[in-house]
Amino acid sequence: MNQPNPAIVAQSAVRRLPRFALILLCVAYLMPGLLGRGPWKSEDITAFGYMMELAHTQEGVMRWLDPLLMGMRPETLALIPYWVGAWAIQIAPGWINPDLAVRIVFAVFLWGTFSATWYAVYYFARTPQAQPVAFAFGGEARPKDYARAIADGGLMALIASLGLAQLGHETTPALTQLFFVASMFYGMAALPYRHVAGAVAMALGVVGMALSGGPTVAMILGGGCALYAAYEWRRSTRGDDQETVAEEDGERKTYGAMSFVIIAGATALAGALAFALDLVQWRIELPGARPGETVAGDLRSLLRLLIWFTWPAWLLVLWALWRWRRQLKARHVAVPLWFVLVPLVATAITDFAQRSLLLALPALATLSAFALPTFRRSASALIDWFTLLFFSGSALIIWVYYIAMQTGFPAKPAANVARLAPGFVPQYSTVALIFAIAATIAWAWLVRWRTGRHRAALWKTLVLPAGGAALCWTLVMTLWLPPLDYARSYVPQVKAVQQLVGREDNGCLAELQLERPHIAALRYHGAFTLQPLTSDSRCRWLLVNPEAIGGLHDIIDLHQWRLIRTLRRPTAKSDDLLLYQRMTP
Numbered sequence: 001m002n003q004p005n006p007a008i009v010a011q012s013a014v015r016r017l018p019r020f021a022l023i024l025l026c027v028a029y030l031m032p033g034l035l036g037r038g039p040w041k042s043e044d045i046t047a048f049g050y051m052m053e054l055a056h057t058q059e060g061v062m063r064w065l066d067p068l069l070m071g072m073r074p075e076t077l078a079l080i081p082y083w084v085g086a087w088a089i090q091i092a093p094g095w096i097n098p099d100l101a102v103r104i105v106f107a108v109f110l111w112g113t114f115s116a117t118w119y120a121v122y123y124f125a126r127t128p129q130a131q132p133v134a135f136a137f138g139g140e141a142r143p144k145d146y147a148r149a150i151a152d153g154g155l156m157a158l159i160a161s162l163g164l165a166q167l168g169h170e171t172t173p174a175l176t177q178l179f180f181v182a183s184m185f186y187g188m189a190a191l192p193y194r195h196v197a198g199a200v201a202m203a204l205g206v207v208g209m210a211l212s213g214g215p216t217v218a219m220i221l222g223g224g225c226a227l228y229a230a231y232e233w234r235r236s237t238r239g240d241d242q243e244t245v246a247e248e249d250g251e252r253k254t255y256g257a258m259s260f261v262i263i264a265g266a267t268a269l270a271g272a273l274a275f276a277l278d279l280v281q282w283r284i285e286l287p288g289a290r291p292g293e294t295v296a297g298d299l300r301s302l303l304r305l306l307i308w309f310t311w312p313a314w315l316l317v318l319w320a321l322w323r324w325r326r327q328l329k330a331r332h333v334a335v336p337l338w339f340v341l342v343p344l345v346a347t348a349i350t351d352f353a354q355r356s357l358l359l360a361l362p363a364l365a366t367l368s369a370f371a372l373p374t375f376r377r378s379a380s381a382l383i384d385w386f387t388l389l390f391f392s393g394s395a396l397i398i399w400v401y402y403i404a405m406q407t408g409f410p411a412k413p414a415a416n417v418a419r420l421a422p423g424f425v426p427q428y429s430t431v432a433l434i435f436a437i438a439a440t441i442a443w444a445w446l447v448r449w450r451t452g453r454h455r456a457a458l459w460k461t462l463v464l465p466a467g468g469a470a471l472c473w474t475l476v477m478t479l480w481l482p483p484l485d486y487a488r489s490y491v492p493q494v495k496a497v498q499q500l501v502g503r504e505d506n507g508c509l510a511e512l513q514l515e516r517p518h519i520a521a522l523r524y525h526g527a528f529t530l531q532p533l534t535s536d537s538r539c540r541w542l543l544v545n546p547e548a549i550g551g552l553h554d555i556i557d558l559h560q561w562r563l564i565r566t567l568r569r570p571t572a573k574s575d576d577l578l579l580y581q582r583m584t585p
Contacts, residue, residue: 005131032435045490051088116182161313
């Protein structure tokens with residue numbers, strides 16, 4: 001029996017968003033931050049360090065299956081992102097810095113995530129249960145036009161998600177995992193309509209996710225999708241899916257036996273590869289398990305993360321689930337909900353909270369889009385006004401701090417910058433200023449367009465959230481990029497080491513328990529030859545992690561070494577390094 005459909009949409013409400021405008025929005029969100037900076041702490045520079053090691057390794061194929069950085073395996077063993085980054089470094093022309101080459105390739109992953117999400121939402125919206133109610137005298141939205149409008153809204157909901165901004169622009173395994181999850185998501189949406197494309201995307205997504213550091217999530221997602229495909233196939237063979245008949249050609253658009261075989265086979269292959277390559281690493285950390293933490297405290301932290309990381313999607317998702325509550329078994333609700341629940345559980349029980357939650361964003365954006373045809377005008381206006389005030393206020397703050405950095409006025413923001421980034425010398429860039437002004441003007445035009453009462457497009461509610469996210473990211477990556485790069489980079493600390501050590505002994509440095517980010521930064525920014533500290537080490541200089549100072553006397557005679565300086569990264573006391581010099585030849 002068909003359940004009541006909450007979507008009541010006229011053809012006038014599914015006007016198409018110009019492709020040029022949508023592409024321009026994606027470019028404005030994706031491009032800022034590619035140029036003018038180096039790898040940032042901590043995961044960004046660490047992942048880049050493994051890529052550099054692979055790009056210059058001479059140890060053969062086996063090293064590519066087991067990346068090492070000074071003998072240390074990655075905390076999350078992810079092969080594909082390190083392979084892709086290493087290949088980008090190897091094929092990049094000499095005038096492109098290695099870190100820029102890697103960022104360009106990873107920007108393609110983000111673009112692929114955008115494309116996969118748009119098409120996934122489109123095909124979910126083509127599901128007959130998701131289509132709007134037919135009017136008695138006609139005039140309801142045409143199926144394909146409705147699906148395009150929902151897909152536009154879904155992509156804008158993804159761009160508007162606050163948690164995507166930083167993690168989506170880093171060169172870490174998290175971004176490749178997001179791309180492969182989006183591929184799986186697209187495959188599940190497209191399989192009933194595009195058998196070959198859907199099958200390829202599903203297989204690529206499951207296997208790629210397993211080889212990118214998320215084998216357990218890949219197997220759980222894939223297993224659940226296989227079961228759902230079997231469930232839909234069973235319903236279709238029993239004749240229980242009358243509502244799944246396509247609206248255009250009368251052919252059934254549901255998962256068949258081959259869909260189940262493809263998904264199950266890809267999942268089995270992903271699991272076999274993960275176990276064969278020793279990629280499966282379970283690190284369960286239940287709330288309250290860490291010393292000094294309580295269950296209530298961890299749950300509060302998790303709730304805060306959910307609220308800000310997935311804003312504004314979570315608000316729309318709750319509304320969508322309520323309005324579509326009688327269609328929870330329908331493909332356009334059940335599949336996205338599964339792709340949300342698995343990352344949510346991973347977020348709650350592992351110590352990779354943000355990076356696990358990132359994987360839920362495409363599905364959250366999809367559910368957000370299905371809230372649009374059920375929204376009342378008052379709710380849409382409330383989101384518009386909140387978004388307008390939030391992003392306009394944020395943009396104003398960014399401009400005020402920029403002016404203070406350049407002129408010293410207002411005095412308090414200028415003092416805050418000097419306090420938070422001691423030693424930073426403000427820099428002026430005409431190109432950056434021009435892009436920032438252009439983005440601000442575009443935002444003003446967008447606000448003026450949105451406030452026009454004649455705009456009835458279905459996706460209009462998400463225009464300001466997506467445009468505001470792109471605006472603020474552009475302003476931060478133009479006006480604030482120099483101080484941010486100074487604050488989040490290890491370059492100032494590495495330069496301090498270079499000034500003290502010089503180039504003696506070909507930059508030989510002994511090290512004791514340095515963290516992976518420091519090792520990667522010293523090798524890339526300083527071109528130092530690092531050697532683990534031993535009793536017979538011949539390097540004249542030694543860098544020590546302050547946490548390892550207690551065991552230093554067990555390895556060397558401290559009477560033969562002199563502490564030169566504590567080297568502090570200007571914006572973080574937790575990144576101190578102790579520099580020692582050998583007193584005897």
